[in-house]
C-alpha cells in the first residue's frame with residue numbers, strides 16, 4: 001500500500017477510521033524521506049509499532065532507521081548545502097512560503113492525523129497546525145528584512161567593519177512527541193531560511209504528521225537533499241545523527257536526560273552548534289488581589305492544555321494563603337466541568353508515559369497528598385491511555401511530585417504568605433523554563449517577574465507566543481534560545497569583516 005497516499009487521502013474522521021480498519025491486516029508503514037524521495041523499505045528492514053493513544057491499538061509502523069540510513073540522509077544534505085546556502089534569500093523565502101501555504105491548505109487533514117497519533121483534541125491540533133504554517137511564513141519574511149551592524153573606525157585610512165553571517169551547514173533536528181508538527185517546523189523553518197540544510201528525526205512515538213510534511217516538501221519542490229527525514233529510535237537514529245562529524249549543529253527539544261546525553265556526546269566537537277530546549281516544572285503564582293473568575297480558568301488552562309504535555313504548562317500553583325480555600329473550591333469545580341476525558345481532554349501519549357505519570361501519582365498517595373480531583377489510575381490502561389485531571393494539595397515542597405517534571409494532567413497547589421516567599425518557592429526547582437504571575441498590581445508583575453528563574457514569564461496570561469521573541473529556558477531547562485534573532489544565532493556563523501577605504 002502507498003502509505004503516504006493512503007494517509008493523505010483519508011482526510012475526514014470517517015475516512016481515517018475506514019483506513020485504520022483496513023490496515024488491521026496490512027499495516028501502514030512510514031518511510032524515510034531523502035533527496036526529496038520516499039525511500040523504499042527493504043523487506044528485512046526493522047520496524048516498530050506506534051500506537052493510537054485513544055485505543056491502545058497499533059496505529060502505524062515506524063522504521064527503525066540504522067546508522068547507515070542516517071548517514072545516507074546526512075550525505076544527501078551535505079551535497080545540497082553548497083547550492084542551498086548560495087540560493088538567494090528571495091528564492092528561499094518563496095519556497096518556504098509555499099510550504100506554509102500547503103500546510104494551511106491541508107490543515108484539517110494534518111490536524112486530524114495529529115489528533116489521532118498524539119491523542120490531542122482536534123481543536124488543539126488545529127491550533128498547532130496553524131502555528132506550524134506560521135513558523136514557515138514568519139521565517140520566510142524574516143530573512144527578507146534582515147539587519148546587520150556596520151561600524152566605521154576612524155584613522156588614516158578609515159575602516160568599515162561589518163558583520164557577515166553564513167549558514168552553519170548540515171543540522172540534525174530532533175523533536176519530541178507532545179507537539180509533533182509544531183515543534184518540528186519550529187526548527188525546520190529557521191534552519192532552511194538561514195541557508196542550512198537538515199536531517200530531521202521526529203519522535204518515534206508520533207511520526208505521522210512529520211511523514212505527511214515530507215509530501216508537502218515534495219509538492220513545494222524544495223531542492224533534493226535540503227530537508228531529509230529519518231524515522232526511528234533516539235538511541236540509534238538520533239544518536240547517529242548527533243555523533244555524525246558532518247552534522248555541524250543540533251537543535252533538540254525533549255527530555256533532560258536526552259539533553260544531557262547530547263551534550264556529552266558532542267562535548268569534544270567544540271564547533272558544533274548546540275541548542276537544547278528541555279523540560280519545565282513551571283510555577284504559577286497567584287497573588288491575593290486577583291479576580292478569581294479570571295485566575296481559575298487561566299490556571300486550569302496552563303495546567304491541563306494538551307493533558308499537561310507542554311513543557312510550558314504551569315504544574316506548580318502557589319496561591320496566597322488568604323485566597324487558598326476559595327481558590328481550591330472554585331478550581332476543582334471548574335476543572336471538573338471543563339476538562340472531561342474524551343471530550344475536552346485527550347489521553348496521554350503512550351503506555352510508557354501513562355506508567356510514568358501513574359508512578360508519580362502513586363508517590364503522591366504514599367506522601368499522603370490530598371487528591372481533590374482524580375486518583376491513581378489502573379496499573380494497566382484499558383483501551384487507551386486515559387488519565388483524568390488530578391489536583392493535589394498537602395505535599396511538601398521537597399516532594400518529587402513538586403520538584404520533578406511529570407508532564408501530564410497533574411497539578412499541585414501550595415500556599416505562600418509573602419511575595420518573597422512566593423519568589424523563593426518558584427525558584428526552588430532545578431528547572432527554569434516558564435512562569436505565570438497573576439496579580440492586578442503592575443509594579444508587582446515586574447518586581448516578581450524579573451526575579452523568577454524562567455526564560456519566559458507571563459503576567460495574567462499564558463502561552464502567548466510572538467515568534468520574534470526569544471524562547472528557551474534557564475538552569476536545567478536548556479541551553480541557548482530560539483526565535484527571531486536567536487534562531488539566526490543558532491543556524492549561522494558570524495564573522496566581522498574589516499575593509500579599509502584606502503590600501
Ligand SMILES: NC(=O)C1=CN([C@@H]2O[C@H](COP(=O)(O)OP(=O)(O)OC[C@H]3O[C@@H](n4cnc5c(N)ncnc54)[C@H](O)[C@@H]3O)[C@@H](O)[C@H]2O)C=CC1
Pocket residue numbers: 174175176177178201202203204232233234235237238239242253254255256258259261262277278279280310311353356405406407
Ligand atoms: N518539550 C519537552 O520539554 C519535552 C519533555 N519531555 C520530557 O521527557 C520525558 C521523556 O520523554 P521522551 O519521549 O523519552 O523524550 P526524549 O528526550 O527521549 O525524546 C525526544 C527526542 O529525542 C530522541 N532521542 C532519544 N534519545 C536520544 C539520543 N541518545 N540521541 C539523540 N536523540 C535521542 C527521541 O527519539 C525523540 O525524537 C517525558 O516524560 C517528559 O517529562 C518529553 C517530550 C517533550
Ligand SMILES: O=C(O)/C=C/C=C(\O)C(=O)O
Pocket residue numbers: 178179183253254277309310311312463465
Ligand atoms: O511555542 C509554544 O507554544 C510551545 C512550545 C512547547 C514546547 O517547546 C514543548 O512543549 O516542548
